[in-house]
Amino acid sequence: xxxxxxxxxxHGGPGRNPLADLLDQSTPIPVSGIDVDAxxxxxxxxxxxxxxxxxxxxxxxxxxxxxxxTLLPSITGKNLEAGQAAPGVAPTQTVAPQYVDSAAPDDAxxxxxxxxxxxxxxxxxxxxxxxxxxxxxxVPAPVEVDADSPRTxxxxxxxxxxxxxxxxxxxxxxxxxxxxxxxxxAFAVLVxxxxxxxxxxxxxxxxxxxxxxxxxxxVRVALVQKLQSALANVEPAT
Amino acid sequence: MDVDAEFxxxxxxxxxxxxxxxxxxxxxxxxxxxxxxxxxxxxxxRWRRIRTNxxxxxxxxxxTTFVDFTRKxxxxxxxxxxxxxxxxxxxxxxxxxxxxxxxxxxxxxxRTVLVLRFWEDMTMPEIAKVLGCSVGNAKSQASRGLERLRxxxxxxxxTADILEGT
Numbered sequence: 001x002x003x004x005x006x007x008x009x010x011h012g013g014p015g016r017n018p019l020a021d022l023l024d025q026s027t028p029i030p031v032s033g034i035d036v037d038a039x040x041x042x043x044x045x046x047x048x049x050x051x052x053x054x055x056x057x058x059x060x061x062x063x064x065x066x067x068x069x070t071l072l073p074s075i076t077g078k079n080l081e082a083g084q085a086a087p088g089v090a091p092t093q094t095v096a097p098q099y100v101d102s103a104a105p106d107d108a109x110x111x112x113x114x115x116x117x118x119x120x121x122x123x124x125x126x127x128x129x130x131x132x133x134x135x136x137x138x139v140p141a142p143v144e145v146d147a148d149s150p151r152t153x154x155x156x157x158x159x160x161x162x163x164x165x166x167x168x169x170x171x172x173x174x175x176x177x178x179x180x181x182x183x184x185x186a187f188a189v190l191v192x193x194x195x196x197x198x199x200x201x202x203x204x205x206x207x208x209x210x211x212x213x214x215x216x217x218x219v220r221v222a223l224v225q226k227l228q229s230a231l232a233n234v235e236p237a238t
Numbered sequence: 239m240d241v242d243a244e245f246x247x248x249x250x251x252x253x254x255x256x257x258x259x260x261x262x263x264x265x266x267x268x269x270x271x272x273x274x275x276x277x278x279x280x281x282x283x284r285w286r287r288i289r290t291n292x293x294x295x296x297x298x299x300x301x302t303t304f305v306d307f308t309r310k311x312x313x314x315x316x317x318x319x320x321x322x323x324x325x326x327x328x329x330x331x332x333x334x335x336x337x338x339x340x341x342x343x344x345x346x347x348x349r350t351v352l353v354l355r356f357w358e359d360m361t362m363p364e365i366a367k368v369l370g371c372s373v374g375n376a377k378s379q380a381s382r383g384l385e386r387l388r389x390x391x392x393x394x395x396x397t398a399d400i401l402e403g404t
Contacts, residue, residue, distance in 0.1 A: 019337075019356040019387075023262060026335035032253040034275050036246050043282035225309065 149233040153203075156234050157186075160201065163230060164188055167223045172197065172215070190215070199223075206231060245285050248292055249278055256300050262353045263304040265342040276303045301354055301368045308346045340390035348383030355380055 150156040161178045168174070172190040179187045186201040192214055199212040208227040210220050256277055260270035277299035281292050288295040325339065341349055347369070354360045354368065366376040 017356050019352070020359075022335075022337045023341075023353075023357055026338045027258055027262060032257045032274070033271055034249075034253045034257065034278065036249040036253065036278070039249065039275060039278045039282055040242050040245065043279055046279075046283060 150230055151233065151235055153234055156230060159230065160186055160227075161188070163226050164199065164201075164223070167226050168199070168215075168219065171219065201227065203231075206234075241285055244289065245282055249281070252293055252296060253278065256296055259297065259353070259358065260300050260304060262338075262341070262357055263301070263350055264307070265338060265349075269307070273300060273303050273307060297358055298368065301350070301358070301360075305350065305369060308350075336391060336394045336396045340387055340394060340396070343390045344383050344386045348379045348386060351376055351379040352383045352387065 150159050157180075161174070164178065165174060168190055172192055174188055175191045175196060176187075176189040181187070184203060188199050188201075190197045190199060190212075195214075197212055197214040199210065199215065202209045202211070208224060208231060210224050210227070212220055212223075253274060257270050257274040260273035260277070261267060264270055264273060277296055280299040280303070281288065281296045284295065285292070341352070344352065350369065351365055354365045355362070360368070362373050362376050362380075365380075366373045369376060371379075
């Protein structure tokens with residue numbers, strides 16, 4: 001059974017290499033059953049999910065900035081509210097607590113528990129709409145991160161839940177948000193057939209390691225490959 | 239025209255060709271639909287950046303999606319000493335021509351190189367990039383793939399002369 005040659009465009013038509021001609025004659029032009037509208041719907045869903053992921057990261061920053069000043073007085077015994085600055089910080093500067101050294105709160109040479117480096121953080125309701133430039137000091141608008149090709153490590157980290165969900169989600173639904181420890185390892189809890197599985201993703205020297213006791217090795221390897229593939233697009237920090 | 243309408247107009251006319259290429263790579267009609275669909279999704283997600291030449295990106299996406307499919311371990315074929323007979327059927331239920339039957343019996347990696355080289359007209363460096371291997375490795379796979387194709391065609395009683403010049 002042969003089919004009319006459908007070739008146009010780059011394939012060039014009859015006269016090119018014999019194998020291509022043979023394939024051309026042997027392969028039908030399909031009446032494709034692909035539903036383009038379904039593809040668009042899936043694409044919209046993925047884009048929306050990426051925006052939500054990026055938005056969640058911004059929300060975490062806000063939550064930290066709100067929570068830490070509340071906790072600081074009980075940790076350091078100092079009140080940072082109402083313009084009372086921490087040692088070493090000018091009173092007019094807006095401060096956003098970043099680091100607490102509760103072991104040495106009264107040592108003037110040690111970290112004071114306050115970093116003046118972070119910009120002031122606005123309430124979530126002040127966040128600009130997607131696509132708008134954030135006002136100075138406001139919450140950055142949710143940024144769309146292209147999980148297929150993250151350009152920076154920050155993009156990669158934002159997209160990490162997407163990778164986990166893409167590879168593991170169909171078989172092992174995520175039971176938690178992705179959390180990070182001080183060393184930069186990411187943790188997530190999955191629902192496995194015999195209980196919860198904790199996945200640890202460790203980044204080192206531009207590579208990635210996945211530790212997940214209880215997760216089948218082929219699934220773990222698939223996740224490693226997915227993460228390595230995404231990491232390959234990340235530009236090294238200069 | 240908005241982005242979705244623009245994409246839809248392009249995808250409606252491109253989907254059949256993409257599925258055809260996917261079919262040659264995997265020789266399975268149902269799987270070719272999945273591969274072409276995934277490739278279209280990749281195109282959609284990058285439409286703003288590639289809208290000037292989406293077809294070139296889409297062809298590449300079909301290839302990389304197929305390679306991803308073959309690498310996923312739970313979909314990986316089980317190696318056996320003797321390959322089982324796996325006829326290739328066309329969408330209308332008829333048996334595919336000998337060249338497609340023979341192509342099906344060429345190992346995945348070699349078949350991918352053959353299709354990318356001789357059907358997609360990719361250069362060896364382009365193929366190496368898609369497969370994530372060296373150019374030398376891609377050339378070697380192409381050579382072994384052609385040899386295997388000749389052998390399979392000969393076993394079907396088809397003269398291997400038809401591959402002269404490839």
